Structures are given as C-alpha cells and as structure tokens.
Amino acid sequence: MTGLLLKRELRLALRRPAQALLPLVFFVVAASLFPLGVGPEPQRLREMAGGVLWVCALLAALLSLHTLFEADAQDGTLDQLLMPPHSALRLAVVKALAHWCGHGLPLLVVAPLLGLMFGLPAAELGVLELTLLLGTPLLSLLGGLAAALTLGLRHGALLNLLIVLPLAVPALIFGSGALAAQQAGQSLDGHLSLLTALLLFTGLVAPAATAAALRIALS
Structure with missing residues (x-):
C-alpha cells in the first residue's frame, strides 16, 4: 500500500513538471545572482557559499510546500485516503518523501555545480552535499506539518512560510x-x-503531528 501511494504521488508530480521545476529554477537563479551582486572575488565567494546556498535551498523548498495536501483536499481524494484501512500517518510520511524526491533531490543534483561557481573545492562540495542530504528531508517533513495545519485556511501559503521558517x-x-x-x-x-x-x-515527531492535523482539518 505504501509503495502504491508513493508511486501515485510521483506520477502526479510528473504530470505537473512546471510546478516541480519551479523550486529548482529559483534555486539556480537566486544563487547565481549573488556572485553578480558581490563581485567575482574568489575568497569572498568561497566564504559566503555555505550560507547563500543553504538560504536559497530553504527558500526554494518553501515554494511548493503549501500544495502538499491542497489538491487532494479540493477533489475529495484526501477524505478517501484517510478512511480505514488507510493510515493518516502513512500518508504524511509518503507525502513528505514524495516532496523530497521531487524537490529536494534535484537540489542535491544541482548544488555541486553551484558550489563550483562559488569556487568550492572537492572536500567542501562533499560537505555541502552531506548537509543538504540531511537538511532537505527535514524541510519536507516540516513543510508537510505546516501544510496540514494550514489546510483549508485563507492565505495558507503565507501561514505555511511563517510556520516553517522559524523551525x-x-x-x-x-x-x-x-x-x-x-x-x-x-x-x-x-x-x-x-x-x-x-x-x-x-x-519521529512531524509525521504523527501531521496526521493529527489532517484528521482535525477534515473532521
């Protein structure tokens, strides 16, 4: 059941390529603007690379988080996915995993190229990749929780940002x-x-909290 649900989510993401590519394009464009703005000095770019690339990755991930449950809620699919024997906890985990596969994983692929633009050597590129590998799934999990908490609310996208950014x-x-x-x-x-x-x-905490928020939102 979990595999079928994940396959469904990935298939839906492939049907909306523009939505999937938007965070990646934002990540590349935003990171590319910094060398133009601060100048081409290699040492300065190298020192600021970590902060710049992490901030851009965070903002790119936030672009699509509010839509995690929105489409399913509007067409009634979410109600069906939460009915027994389906599990709200499993849905929360799969949604976060699918979001990371569609948005976090492409950021990992592109990040080394942007790191080279900032003059990072191989060892530092490896550290950048490792930190993003650990950090981007966390953003997807937090985004799923925020999306569940703001489901059905007006200005849900803005509220999503206000919830995820401090966390x-x-x-x-x-x-x-x-x-x-x-x-x-x-x-x-x-x-x-x-x-x-x-x-x-x-x-450990976010999927359970997301599942509880989904039940409350649809009750």
Missing part, C-alpha cells in the same frame, strides 16, 4: 556552519551530529 532556522545554522567549519580547518562533527539529531527528531 528551519536551526537546520540552516548547522548546515552552513558545517561548511564554515570545514573551510576553517575545524571539526565539523558537532554540526553534522546536531543536524542528524534534528532530522531524526523531526522524522
């Missing part, structure tokens, strides 16, 4: 901090450990 700040700090530590020759184990702990905690 995502620790991931932004530890993700960009790991790259800064690598550049300074310091240990990045602390940053990676905290980022991993955030992902594990969010993975």
Whole structure:
C-alpha cells in the first residue's frame, strides 16, 4: 500500500513538471545572482557559499510546500485516503518523501555545480552535499506539518512560510556552519551530529503531528 501511494504521488508530480521545476529554477537563479551582486572575488565567494546556498535551498523548498495536501483536499481524494484501512500517518510520511524526491533531490543534483561557481573545492562540495542530504528531508517533513495545519485556511501559503521558517532556522545554522567549519580547518562533527539529531527528531515527531492535523482539518 505504501509503495502504491508513493508511486501515485510521483506520477502526479510528473504530470505537473512546471510546478516541480519551479523550486529548482529559483534555486539556480537566486544563487547565481549573488556572485553578480558581490563581485567575482574568489575568497569572498568561497566564504559566503555555505550560507547563500543553504538560504536559497530553504527558500526554494518553501515554494511548493503549501500544495502538499491542497489538491487532494479540493477533489475529495484526501477524505478517501484517510478512511480505514488507510493510515493518516502513512500518508504524511509518503507525502513528505514524495516532496523530497521531487524537490529536494534535484537540489542535491544541482548544488555541486553551484558550489563550483562559488569556487568550492572537492572536500567542501562533499560537505555541502552531506548537509543538504540531511537538511532537505527535514524541510519536507516540516513543510508537510505546516501544510496540514494550514489546510483549508485563507492565505495558507503565507501561514505555511511563517510556520516553517522559524523551525528551519536551526537546520540552516548547522548546515552552513558545517561548511564554515570545514573551510576553517575545524571539526565539523558537532554540526553534522546536531543536524542528524534534528532530522531524526523531526522524522519521529512531524509525521504523527501531521496526521493529527489532517484528521482535525477534515473532521
């Protein structure tokens, strides 16, 4: 059942390629503007790369989070997906996983190319990829929770941003901090450990909270 539900979500995402590509295009364009704005000095670009790429990845992920449950709620599919024997918890997990596959994974593919534009060497590109690998699923999980909490509300997209942004700040700090530590020759184990702990905690708590919010929204 879980595999069929995930296959359905990915198939629906492929039918809306423009919606799937919008965050990726935003990520590339926004990150590409910084070298034009601050100048081509290699050392300066290298120092700011972690913060810039993480902020752009965060904002790109936020572009599509509010639509996670919206279409299914409007056509009545969401009611069917929450009826027994279906599980709201399973739906929350699958929705977050499908969002990451459609939006987070492309960011991971493009990030090394943007990192090269900022002059990052291979070791720092590896750290950037590792932090995004740990951080982007966390954004999808938080986005699913916010989308469930704002389901059916007016200005839900804006409320979604207000909910996710404060919760995502620790991931932004530890993700960009790991790259800064690598550049300074310091240990990045602390940053990676905290980022991993955030992902594990969010993975345990967010799906259950999302499932509860969905039941409340449709009750």
